[in-house]
Amino acid sequence: MTVAPPRRRKSARRQRLEGAITYPIDWLEERSGLIGGLRYFLFRKVPGDTNWFHTLGSATLTAFLVQALTGVILAMYYQPDPNTAYQSINHITNDLTLGWLVRGMHKWGASVFIILLFFHMARVFLFGAYKYPRELNWIVGVMLLVFGMLEGFTGYLLPWDQTAYWATVVGINLNGTAPILGPFLADFLRGGAEIGPDTLSRFYSLHMLLIPGAIFALIGLHLYLVVRLGVSSPPWSGQAAGSDYVEVTPTTNGRSGLTQPSARSGWRRNGGES
Amino acid sequence: MTEPQHEERPHPPGPSLYPIAFAAGVACILVGLIVNPTLIAPIGAAIAVVFGFLWARDATMEYRRVPEPIEPERREVPVKAEAPAIPAHRGRAAMPEPEPGERFPRSKFLEASTLGLGAVIGGLVTVPAIGFMVVPAYVKQGYPSVDLGPLENFTEGKWFVTSFFQHPDAGEVSRRTAYIRNNGSLDGKPSFTIISNRCAHLGCPVQPNGPVQDDQKKVVKGEHGQRVTMIPAIPAGGFGCPCHGGQYDPEGNRTAGPPVRGLDRYDYEIKNGRLWLLKPYSVTTVVGQGKDARIHKYKLTGPGEHVDGWEQILYPLQPPH
Numbered sequence: 300m301t302v303a304p305p306r307r308r309k310s311a312r313r314q315r316l317e318g319a320i321t322y323p324i325d326w327l328e329e330r331s332g333l334i335g336g337l338r339y340f341l342f343r344k345v346p347g348d349t350n351w352f353h354t355l356g357s358a359t360l361t362a363f364l365v366q367a368l369t370g371v372i373l374a375m376y377y378q379p380d381p382n383t384a385y386q387s388i389n390h391i392t393n394d395l396t397l398g399w400l401v402r403g404m405h406k407w408g409a410s411v412f413i414i415l416l417f418f419h420m421a422r423v424f425l426f427g428a429y430k431y432p433r434e435l436n437w438i439v440g441v442m443l444l445v446f447g448m449l450e451g452f453t454g455y456l457l458p459w460d461q462t463a464y465w466a467t468v469v470g471i472n473l474n475g476t477a478p479i480l481g482p483f484l485a486d487f488l489r490g491g492a493e494i495g496p497d498t499l500s501r502f503y504s505l506h507m508l509l510i511p512g513a514i515f516a517l518i519g520l521h522l523y524l525v526v527r528l529g530v531s532s533p534p535w536s537g538q539a540a541g542s543d544y545v546e547v548t549p550t551t552n553g554r555s556g557l558t559q560p561s562a563r564s565g566w567r568r569n570g571g572e573s
Numbered sequence: 574m575t576e577p578q579h580e581e582r583p584h585p586p587g588p589s590l591y592p593i594a595f596a597a598g599v600a601c602i603l604v605g606l607i608v609n610p611t612l613i614a615p616i617g618a619a620i621a622v623v624f625g626f627l628w629a630r631d632a633t634m635e636y637r638r639v640p641e642p643i644e645p646e647r648r649e650v651p652v653k654a655e656a657p658a659i660p661a662h663r664g665r666a667a668m669p670e671p672e673p674g675e676r677f678p679r680s681k682f683l684e685a686s687t688l689g690l691g692a693v694i695g696g697l698v699t700v701p702a703i704g705f706m707v708v709p710a711y712v713k714q715g716y717p718s719v720d721l722g723p724l725e726n727f728t729e730g731k732w733f734v735t736s737f738f739q740h741p742d743a744g745e746v747s748r749r750t751a752y753i754r755n756n757g758s759l760d761g762k763p764s765f766t767i768i769s770n771r772c773a774h775l776g777c778p779v780q781p782n783g784p785v786q787d788d789q790k791k792v793v794k795g796e797h798g799q800r801v802t803m804i805p806a807i808p809a810g811g812f813g814c815p816c817h818g819g820q821y822d823p824e825g826n827r828t829a830g831p832p833v834r835g836l837d838r839y840d841y842e843i844k845n846g847r848l849w850l851l852k853p854y855s856v857t858t859v860v861g862q863g864k865d866a867r868i869h870k871y872k873l874t875g876p877g878e879h880v881d882g883w884e885q886i887l888y889p890l891q892p893p894h
Contacts, residue, residue: 381746472776476877478887492714
């Protein structure tokens with residue numbers, strides 16, 4: 300192993316250049332702390348034996364962001380009116396430059412999002428990563444799954460072709476067969492006793508605004524919990540889950556669960572080894 | 574020697590009532606514009622103008638006043654070395670030190686009133702908005718009567734696939750289809766069988782199991798520009814649903830597949846020799862055929878919902894239709 304050569308002093312020109320480049324970043328950091336916050340969020344310690352399966356969550360997030368972006372752009376051309384919706388979809392697909400691509404991304408990306416969501420869920424389940432203290436994050440994840448499915452249900456109507464229309468008729472009536480409140484739920488979804496113009500604009504609003512808003516909020520909570528609780532090791536790991544928590548001095552927030560592992564978790568045993 | 578009180582020192586201005594009167598004037602204008610634009614709105618405008626002027630005059634008094642000459646300080650300035658200021662940490666505290674975490678009635682009151690006011694404002698905004706989202710789905714729902722044209726169009730004993738607009742203003746999206754057969758006359762009155770094409774499973778459109786004579790399609794003009802399309806059909810095998818395979822006999826009784834009851838039917842009436850379609854209703858089974866049919870009739874219920882048997886306890890309430 301060779302000793303690294305002593306670092307040469309940077310030339311004044313280089314220093315000035317670097318200063319000019321970092322100036323806006325420093326300016327922002329000094330006034331907001333955002334750069335530090337971003338570093339804190341992105342550059343985190345993870346267990347050494349994480350593997351590719353741990354990337355499924357970010358892949359799902361990426362798929363959702365693609366849906367959000369392409370959806371916003373599609374909304375610039377789509378018309379949620381029973382008499383023009385189908386024509387506007389045709390227009391997007393056949394007439395507008397790259398419309399076929401963005402619509403295709405949104406259409407196929409929807410399936411990619413749901414599939415990745417299930418893969419991510421399977422990873423968490425099979426790795427036991429839903430266990431204490433991450434149960435709440437599992438619950439938030441299940442809510443994200445439900446909202447993702449609602450996106451699928453509401454988005455399916457928007458092309459306003461025969462498949463979309465009758466699939467939604469069946470889907471709404473299926474909800475209508477739920478005991479007691481089912482008929483009311485069906486009327487709420489339809490915006491009335493029968494499918495009409497309000498149904499399409501209602502589904503459009505839910506698909507565009509309400510459900511994505513809820514998903515964004517839940518993703519925020521999901522990521523907050525990931526940052527707070529850290530990434531779990533795979534089940535075959537020799538490394539202690541949360542061992543870095545064991546070694547730090549107790550914090551003042553009074554949460555003994557993270558700083559002093561309880562007897563019921565395996566941390567004490569593993570933590571003692573590391 | 575105590576220091577003399579500065580009686581002549583200018584006091585901070587007392588709270589003014591002019592802004593409130595101004596606001597009342599503006600409110601009066603807004604109410605007046607709705608209630609009586611010729612009388613109440615001008616009165617409100619006058620109030621707003623007068624009190625707005627008074628308010629502006631009051632608020633700018635400070636700046637418009639001629640500055641008074643400040644008399645020089647005549648007291649002797651104490652020599653600093655003889656009377657040093659008492660440091661902040663010496664002497665008696667003006668107020669006992671609060672216990673850690675101790676809270677005072679005023680801070681509690683301010684906190685509660687801030688939260689309470691916020692909740693009230695939030696509720697005032699949210700409740701009507703949520704109401705607007707939810708309530709229109711349940712009120713003013715209905716099935717307006719539809720004029721299906723003269724009785725002569727419905728040849729006795731023949732089925733017609735009849736499509737019409739339930740809400741002509743809403744356009745194509747409100748197109749509904751019924752299978753209609755003229756049963757001849759019963760007790761001197763015309764009798765019709767009018768079966769809805771909404772499958773009793775999950776609401777797909779049932780199709781006639783038999784030839785549909787599209788080449789004999791006829792378009793009838795009803796009232797208010799209503800367009801009714803009539804296509805003769807021979808549903809000898811009854812009706813079948815393309816979605817999940819529900820099967821019905823020509824009277825709409827379920828014969829096979831997942832539906833939980835028979836096909837819905839429409840009430841009808843004859844006015845001035847024309848057939849008018851009234852509200853639909855749900856049906857479990859029909860005994861007999863044509864004009865002699867005995868229909869087990871129920872209130873209109875969504876597809877897939879049981880109206881009889883023990884399962885009916887699952888659907889005790891229906892939204893108003």
